[in-house]
Amino acid sequence: MNEISNRTIMVLLVATIVISLGGTFISLSAVNNRLTSIGLAPITGFATVPNATATVTVNTVASIRFSAATVAFSSGSVDTAGGFNNCTLSTIVANSGCTDFLEVSNGFTIENDGNTNLSVELRSNQTAAQFIGLGSALFLWNVTVNESGSCVNITGREDVVNPNTTADCGTFNTSTDNGATPCGAIFEAVSTTNKNICPRLLFADANDALNIDINISIPSDAPTGAKLTGLIVTGTTT
Numbered sequence: 643m644n645e646i647s648n649r650t651i652m653v654l655l656v657a658t659i660v661i662s663l664g665g666t667f668i669s670l671s672a673v674n675n676r677l678t679s680i681g682l683a684p685i686t687g688f689a690t691v692p693n694a695t696a697t698v699t700v701n702t703v704a705s706i707r708f709s710a711a712t713v714a715f716s717s718g719s720v721d722t723a724g725g726f727n728n729c730t731l732s733t734i735v736a737n738s739g740c741t742d743f744l745e746v747s748n749g750f751t752i753e754n755d756g757n758t759n760l761s762v763e764l765r766s767n768q769t770a771a772q773f774i775g776l777g778s779a780l781f782l783w784n785v786t787v788n789e790s791g792s793c794v795n796i797t798g799r800e801d802v803v804n805p806n807t808t809a810d811c812g813t814f815n816t817s818t819d820n821g822a823t824p825c826g827a828i829f830e831a832v833s834t835t836n837k838n839i840c841p842r843l844l845f846a847d848a849n850d851a852l853n854i855d856i857n858i859s860i861p862s863d864a865p866t867g868a869k870l871t872g873l874i875v876t877g878t879t880t
């Protein structure tokens with residue numbers, strides 16, 4: 643004998659209730675007609691069935707935060723005595739052509755701490771020239787997934803952060819990505835207008851974080867002094 647599906651059970655249950663209520667209505671109508679015909683008030687009250695319900699509505703919260711919000715290379719200078727014209731500071735590879743600056747091995751991390759998937763955009767509040775004070779300076783960024791599978795596109799393909807590293811290219815599947823370029827430049831110049839770095843950053847805590855690494859090149863003739871710049875991330879419900 644075939645098992646009856648849940649769907650079929652539900653349909654039958656609904657049909658049974660409709661028939662039962664219909665029968666009650668017909669019976670009440672007959673009684674009321676009879677009461678009215680003999681000058682009595684019709685039945686207007688209905689028995690109430692006590693019940694209790696508990697309801698909880700979880701509202702959608704779009705929220706994103708920097709879980710690692712500071713990169714500080716401290717102070718230093720270009721190693722001109724060593725023959726370098728530029729000092730390159732990076733959160734991915736060792737500094738190069740520099741003296742005294744700190745090695746920083748972790749960039750920024752952003753995390754989706756709400757309960758809805760987010761499209762993520764990133765911008766810098768300064769260009770390289772504004773940040774370092776010289777047009778030949780470089781200020782570059784790179785985005786990678788901090789937890790595997792954190793960022794997907796609308797069809798669910800993973801590792802679609804942009805710009806990304808060659809490490810992300812290995813999982814690219816040409817058959818499911820409509821021929822789009824799998825990997826951007828490893829580092830690219832920061833943008834002072836919003837750039838989408840992840841079409842859909844997931845919210846479940848195990849897979850909800852992105853890395854933003856930076857690379858700064860300081861020419862030997864850059865003006866001295868403390869330099870400070872900011873990155874602004876925007877998450878939009880998708």
Ligand SMILES: [Ca+2]
Pocket residue numbers: 753789846847848849850851
């Ligand atoms: Ca996480």
Ligand SMILES: [Ca+2]
Pocket residue numbers: 753754755756845846847850
């Ligand atoms: Ca989360």
